Amino acid sequence: MGGLLEGKTILVTGIITDASIAFHAAAMAQEQGAKVIITGLPERLRLIDRIARRLPQEVPPAIGLEITSEDDLGALADRVRALAPEGIDGVLHSIAFAPKTLMGPDAKPFLEGPGPDAAKAFEISAWSYASLARAVLPVMNEGGSIVGMDFDPRTAMPYYNWMGVAKAALESVNRYVAREVGAAKRIRSNLVAAGPIKTLAAKAIAGTATDDAAKMNQLNVFWDGSAPIGWNVDDPSVVAKSVVALLSDWLPGTTGSIVYVDGGASHNTWLPENLPTA
Secondary structure, three states, rough: OOOOOOOOOEEEEOOOOOOHHHHHHHHHHHHOOOOEEEOOOHHHHHHHHHHHOOOOOOOOOOOEEOOOOOOHHHHHHHHHHHOOOOOOOEEEEEOOOOOOOOOOOOOOHHOOOHHHHHHHHHHHHHHHHHHHHHHHHEEEEEEEEEEEEEOOOOOOOOOOOHHHHHHHHHHHHHHHHHHHHHHHOEEEEEEEEEOOOOHHHHHHHHHOOOOHHHHHHHHHHHHHOOOOOOOOOOOOOHHHHHHHHHHHHOOOOOOEEEEEEEHHHHHHOOOOOHOOOO
């Protein structure tokens, strides 16, 4: 019996290290039978190709993609077609960025966040979801799936600041993308709102100083205590499995939605006994 993605070709963006959620999703997709194609920032392609060698199966050299470059976006379909003449069946958008002025322990107070920096965070973290969908639509097969990575922005989280705003925008963008690509090719578009996982992005939020790392650890303890089924920041496989499920044909009627993969913490009442000690 084949895997959930047997015979499918999946495009994965956002691999930075082998701790990236995108890396684990790519590995899980391969284990479930998919052919995987990856992208990376043009200036980091050699590094990304080295990291990709740690995947269970070999992948073609990464396609250079600066998500804000219209030249790269315009060339993406042809570059994908050269590697996958049969077209692709799914895309993982795992791209987000906010300048240090807007996110993390050294960020400016929220009300003082510079407008140009907020615009950059929106462009890379939210607008790019639509721009990627537009770029790959010509090579996507009927009934395919686009999945984006989210972090529940319904509450104001410490350190997250303007990235939380960008993620709220991403959730709106997802709904509009779902309407457009669904009408075009019956393609589904959904987000996975993951709980905290130890990634490079998480370090960017928490900082590297001991006290900041301790505060991030408080969030992890808090999350685990608030999740009815628990939460392990060291286990990205639970997120990767959910991404693969959405990329598969097993949720054919789900689009424009958000799947929360966080142990249930974001939907649970955070009782005082769940709070970490100082």
